[in-house]
Amino acid sequence: MRKIPKPTIRRLAIYYRCLERLEQQGEENISSKLLAQMVHIKDSQVRKDLSYFGSFGRRGIGYNIQKLLSEIRKILGIHKSWRVVIIGAGNIGQAIARFKHMEKHNFQVIGVFDTDKRKIGKQITNNLVVSDINSLESFIVHNQAEIAVIATPAEAAQSVAERLEKAGIRGIICFAPITLDCNIPVEYVDITVFFKTLVHSVVSQTHNV
Template identity: 40%
Template structure:
């Protein structure tokens, strides 16, 4: 592995490459060149080679990449061989949406609990086998069930408190949907999905239709 710092964007792109390789594997393709991969999925072939080079020598001269082989490597690099056990905190519409989100790989990410503090929501069935629990039990649940990811869909005003609670219970990775910046303690990682930033970038495009943005 190179000593240069790998960026979050490289990791995000690995996810995209993996998705493309899954498609190629489903289509029965055995090998693919970075150029074909790029052409087929609107990617950048130099970027693909550079991103993969951080993690090893995957290309074979005259062949390109072995689809299945690279797929397995990416799954390993991204830590997707391990099953991650997640909870959702906040049983509003967003919490329900995420607990039922079809885009999450069921073999890598299991949402096994959803919590709220509102007595009116506790006990409601979100989907088969998943019922809203009281946050009172969140800490114990995290410890007993070996939860490693928490997804926060609580209001901004409650986010810091819930964040402190889940990290103190041992959760090391948090996906935060509250519109607030959370600061992860040592050894933990928080990733905030800020939907208004996405909307503002569309607004910029609408205001500046002729400006072509670089995607890197």
């Protein structure tokens, strides 16, 4: 498999979301130009990104949406379902556990863990109850969980990551504001980065006026 740069992967995930909506609306084809407009990315960039799939876009007709969705699913690795555990049942952990889009996108949350005795046993959704973190490793092994979300305070994140890696977790989404030292892939989510990027646009727009 050809190595695809990370910014391209991120854009593919964004195109994916847009293409899904178009499919739901009953559309069959889309031009790179229209897709580019919808996601606010240059159309030359969109064409370059889609060239990773070989050239099945057709001049004057564009790309077949279903085919494109299926190719992106394969490249991203979301053609199969992924079993997810969440560590930390605070605001963010609970919001992710309840987030309906996760399941729709083939990410199935199967366990939520915390150290706090007041949270353990709490019903999060119809199928999810907060478990004691002591049972983390055995749960991961028995249920073949593959992805973990770290939504703990920063101080706890590194030791949790080590436990996850040892138990066989293959990738981590980290909401804690630290950089983890581990040998499996990690994606860091810092919501404040979106706010900072936004206010920069706001400020520079004002400067431009």
